[in-house]
Amino acid sequence: MYSKRFAKETFKETVKDNVKTLYRKKIEEATPQQIFQAVSYAVKDIIIDDWLATQAEYRKQDAKTVYYMSMEFLMGRALGNNLINMTAYKEVKEALEEMNIDLNAIEDQEPDAALGNGGLGRLAACFLDSLATLNYPAYGCGIRYRYGMFKQKIENGYQVETPDDWLMEGNPFELRREEYAKEIRFGGTIRFEKDPVTGKDKFIQENYESVMAIPYDMPIVGYGNHVVNTLRIWDAQAITNFSLESFDRGDYHKAVEQENLAKMIVDVLYPNDNHYAGKELRLKQQYFFISASLQAMIEKYKKDHDDIKKLYEKVKIQMNDTHPTVAVPELMRLLIDVEGLDWEEAWDVTTKTCAYTNHTIMSEALEKWPIDLFSKLLPRIYQIVQEIDRRFIEQVRRQYPGNEEKVRKMAILRDNQVRMAHMAIIAGFSVNGVAQLHTEILKHQELKDFYEMMPEKFNNKTNGITQRRFLLHGNPLLADWITGLIGDGWITDLSKISNLKPYVNDERFRKEFMQIKYKNKERLAKYIKEHNGIDVDPRSIFDVQVKRLHEYKRQLLNILHIMYLYNQIKEHPEMSFYPRTFIFGAKAAAGYLRAKETIKLINSVADVVNNDRSINGKIKVVFIEDYRVSNAELLFAAADVSEQISTASKEASGTGNMKFMLNGAPTLGTMDGANVEIVEEVGEENAFIFGLSSEEVINYENNGGYNPIDIYFNDWELKRVVDQLMDGTYANGNHEMYKNLYNALLNTQSTNKADMYFILKDFRSYAEAQKRVEAAYRDEQRWSRMAMLNTACSGKFTSDRTIEEYVQDIWKLEKVYVPSGQPE
Ligand SMILES: *Cc1c(COP(=O)(O)O)cnc(C)c1O
Numbered sequence: 001m002y003s004k005r006f007a008k009e010t011f012k013e014t015v016k017d018n019v020k021t022l023y024r025k026k027i028e029e030a031t032p033q034q035i036f037q038a039v040s041y042a043v044k045d046i047i048i049d050d051w052l053a054t055q056a057e058y059r060k061q062d063a064k065t066v067y068y069m070s071m072e073f074l075m076g077r078a079l080g081n082n083l084i085n086m087t088a089y090k091e092v093k094e095a096l097e098e099m100n101i102d103l104n105a106i107e108d109q110e111p112d113a114a115l116g117n118g119g120l121g122r123l124a125a126c127f128l129d130s131l132a133t134l135n136y137p138a139y140g141c142g143i144r145y146r147y148g149m150f151k152q153k154i155e156n157g158y159q160v161e162t163p164d165d166w167l168m169e170g171n172p173f174e175l176r177r178e179e180y181a182k183e184i185r186f187g188g189t190i191r192f193e194k195d196p197v198t199g200k201d202k203f204i205q206e207n208y209e210s211v212m213a214i215p216y217d218m219p220i221v222g223y224g225n226h227v228v229n230t231l232r233i234w235d236a237q238a239i240t241n242f243s244l245e246s247f248d249r250g251d252y253h254k255a256v257e258q259e260n261l262a263k264m265i266v267d268v269l270y271p272n273d274n275h276y277a278g279k280e281l282r283l284k285q286q287y288f289f290i291s292a293s294l295q296a297m298i299e300k301y302k303k304d305h306d307d308i309k310k311l312y313e314k315v316k317i318q319m320n321d322t323h324p325t326v327a328v329p330e331l332m333r334l335l336i337d338v339e340g341l342d343w344e345e346a347w348d349v350t351t352k353t354c355a356y357t358n359h360t361i362m363s364e365a366l367e368k369w370p371i372d373l374f375s376k377l378l379p380r381i382y383q384i385v386q387e388i389d390r391r392f393i394e395q396v397r398r399q400y401p402g403n404e405e406k407v408r409k410m411a412i413l414r415d416n417q418v419r420m421a422h423m424a425i426i427a428g429f430s431v432n433g434v435a436q437l438h439t440e441i442l443k444h445q446e447l448k449d450f451y452e453m454m455p456e457k458f459n460n461k462t463n464g465i466t467q468r469r470f471l472l473h474g475n476p477l478l479a480d481w482i483t484g485l486i487g488d489g490w491i492t493d494l495s496k497i498s499n500l501k502p503y504v505n506d507e508r509f510r511k512e513f514m515q516i517k518y519k520n521k522e523r524l525a526k527y528i529k530e531h532n533g534i535d536v537d538p539r540s541i542f543d544v545q546v547k548r549l550h551e552y553k554r555q556l557l558n559i560l561h562i563m564y565l566y567n568q569i570k571e572h573p574e575m576s577f578y579p580r581t582f583i584f585g586a587k588a589a590a591g592y593l594r595a596k597e598t599i600k601l602i603n604s605v606a607d608v609v610n611n612d613r614s615i616n617g618k619i620k621v622v623f624i625e626d627y628r629v630s631n632a633e634l635l636f637a638a639a640d641v642s643e644q645i646s647t648a649s650k651e652a653s654g655t656g657n658m659k660f661m662l663n664g665a666p667t668l669g670t671m672d673g674a675n676v677e678i679v680e681e682v683g684e685e686n687a688f689i690f691g692l693s694s695e696e697v698i699n700y701e702n703n704g705g706y707n708p709i710d711i712y713f714n715d716w717e718l719k720r721v722v723d724q725l726m727d728g729t730y731a732n733g734n735h736e737m738y739k740n741l742y743n744a745l746l747n748t749q750s751t752n753k754a755d756m757y758f759i760l761k762d763f764r765s766y767a768e769a770q771k772r773v774e775a776a777y778r779d780e781q782r783w784s785r786m787a788m789l790n791t792a793c794s795g796k797f798t799s800d801r802t803i804e805e806y807v808q809d810i811w812k813l814e815k816v817y818v819p820s821g822q823p824e
Pocket of ligand 1: 117118119120122546547548627628629632653654655656657659
C-alpha cells in the first residue's frame, strides 16, 4: 500500500540524508540512537502526507469526532508500531539490512512513551490504534508529562525509582503546535456583573494565576488504510508577556510563580494505579488538559458550524475514568460564560456530549476532592458544580419524596467533598463498566441507586487489546505462521482467528505452534540472561505474572505458593516436580509499603531458590526489572501460564489476561473481571480456575470480613510459609523485613482487616489449581491443544470489537475512508 514511497532505494537515501543534515555524519559513523532518529524522521515524512489527507477528508465530510479524554496514554514505542500499521515493516527491515542495520536494535533505541501506569493507560493506547484502523475520526487528549512512569531499578532486591527522562533525545514523531496554544486560569475570585445590554449575569474571574497550554500532536496510524488520527498532549508554558509586565511592575515574584506553576503542572505522572491520592497538583493537571482540550474542540467546531447548541451532533467526549470529569463543569462554563448560552441550553449540550467509563469499584480509588481545595483552585467551576448538584438533588427529592437517605448517598457535594463519579454519572449520557461481571457489580452493588434512577445510561463495554501490537509486532513468528494457515484477515478482524480451530485437531500444527512458543521462550531466556544474569531453561514451564504490584492482584499469593513448593521440594527431593520458571514483573507506587515489601520478598525468594543447588534448578524465580510495554511484548509471546489471580470482584476487567490468551497461554485465574469471559470463550477445560467467587467475596465483606486465624492454625504447611515471613529465612535472619506483609495477613488487632484480599482463604484452591497446571503440561498433546485453543478463541478480545461497540451504542460515528495522501 505504501510500497510506492517505500521504494527501498528512496527510503535508504532519505535515512542517509537525515543522518547528514541532523548530525553531519555518514551513516557508518552514526550511533544507533542517531540512526533511530534518522529512520523515524524518514517514517514521519511519509506519515505526514496521510495525516494531512485524513484531516482534510474529515473536514470535507464534516465527520463526527470522538474526543477520548484520558490522564494516561501508555503508548510504548512508536517506530515499530507505525511501520507495522503502514504495512511497511518488512520492507524497511530489508532496506536497513542492506545498510547493515538491524531494525530490532534500532527499535531498542526508542524510549517507551510511558505516559500511563498500567491497564487504564494501555487501554487508551489500544483504543487509539483501533479507532484509526476502523476509520473513525478521533482525538486522544492528554498531558505531555515531562517525566512519565518512573524507571524501576532493583537494587539489593528493593525497588528504586529513577526519573523517566523520555524526551532527553527528542521525540521524532511529535509536532509542536504553538498556534493552538490556550490560556488556562486557576484560583482568584469571581465577580458578578449584569450585562447592561442582555441583562444576563456575567462572571469575571480576577486575581487568578494562569499558564499557557501548548499542544503537541502525535500521529496515530491506522492499519493499512491511510488514516492518521491525532494524539494531542499538552505542555505548559508560562505566559511570557504577562511575566514581563509583572516584572516591569516590580512584581518579580508573580512572574517566577507563573514560571514555576507552568513547570510543575506537567512535570510528572502520578505513579498510582487504582489509588486516589488527592493532591492539589493532580487536580491542576486535570483541569489544565481538560480546559485546553475543550477550548480547542469548540474552536475547531466553530470554524465550520455556527450553532453551538448543536455541538453534540459533531463531537462526543469519552471520559476515561473520573480523572477527566471536570470536563462536565468546564464545558458548561465555556458554553455559558464564553458562548452565551443559558443554563438549560448548556446542560442539554453537555449531557448529550459527555459519556463516562468506570474502571474500578475499590473505594480507595474513588476520586473525592476536598471542597475547600476544589473551590479555591477552580472557583467558577465550583459554582457550576454547586448548581448541577442543587438541581440534581431537587430531582431526587421529586422522585423519592421524603427519602433524604437517597439525597445523602447520591449528591455530588457531601461531607465537604466533591464526588467526581457522581458528577460523571449525573451528567453523562452513558455510564459503562469494562467487563460483564464488573458492570453487573456496578448496577447491583456500588452504583445501585444511580442504576435504579437512570437504568438507560448503564451499559457494558468489555475491554480489548490491539492484536497489531501484541501479536503482529510482539510475536512475529506466530503472526506469520497464523497468516500462512488462515490468511491475514485476522489483523483487522480478529474474529477470523477462530479459523485456526480446525488445525488444533492436527498434531502436526500443534507441534509447530509449540515450536514457535519454544523459540519465543528462548528469546525471553536470552533477555533474562542479559538483564538478570540468570540461566533459565526454555523447556521449563514459563509461569508469568506481570502487572502493577497491588494487594488485590495478589502477587503475594503467588510468591507464598512458591515458598510452599520450595519447602516441599527440599523435604521430598524424590517427589516428581516438573521444572518451573516463575516470572514476575511489576512496578509498585513509590509510597505503597506493602507493595514494595512484596517486591523485596520476590527477589529474596529468587536469591535463595535460584542459588540452592540441591533442588537441581527445579524452580527458578525471575523478577523482570522495569516492566513496561516494550518488554511486555516479549513476555506475552513466551508465556506458558497466565497468572490472573486477583481477589474476585476486584479486577474490573484486566487486559493482560487477553494479551496472554492471544499468544497461547492458558489462564490460571479467579472468576474475576474479563477472566469470566475468557473462560466463556475457550471453555473451562482450557483454563485453570480456582478460588472464591465474587459473590462469596462480597458476602464476606458485607459481613465484616473473615477470620484467617483458623486457616492459619489448621494448615501447618501454610502456617510454616507465613511464619517464614518472620523467621528470617528470606531476610538473612532479619525478623522485621516482611512484618507489614505478615500483619496484612494475620493482623490480630483488628480481625476484620486481616487478610482483606483472601490470600490464605484461596491458598489451597490455588495450590490445587497449580497441580492441575503441572499435570496438564506433562501431557504434551493436551497442553498444546489448550495453548493453541486459547489463541484460536481470543477473537472477542480485540479492542476493535470494543471500539465498534462504543461506536454503535455510545458515539454513533460514521467510518471515513481516506484516499492515500502520498504524492504520485
Ligand atoms: C496490558 C498492560 C497492563 C495491564 O495489565 P493487567 O494484567 O490487566 O493489570 C499493565 N502494564 C502494561 C505494560 C501492559 O502492557
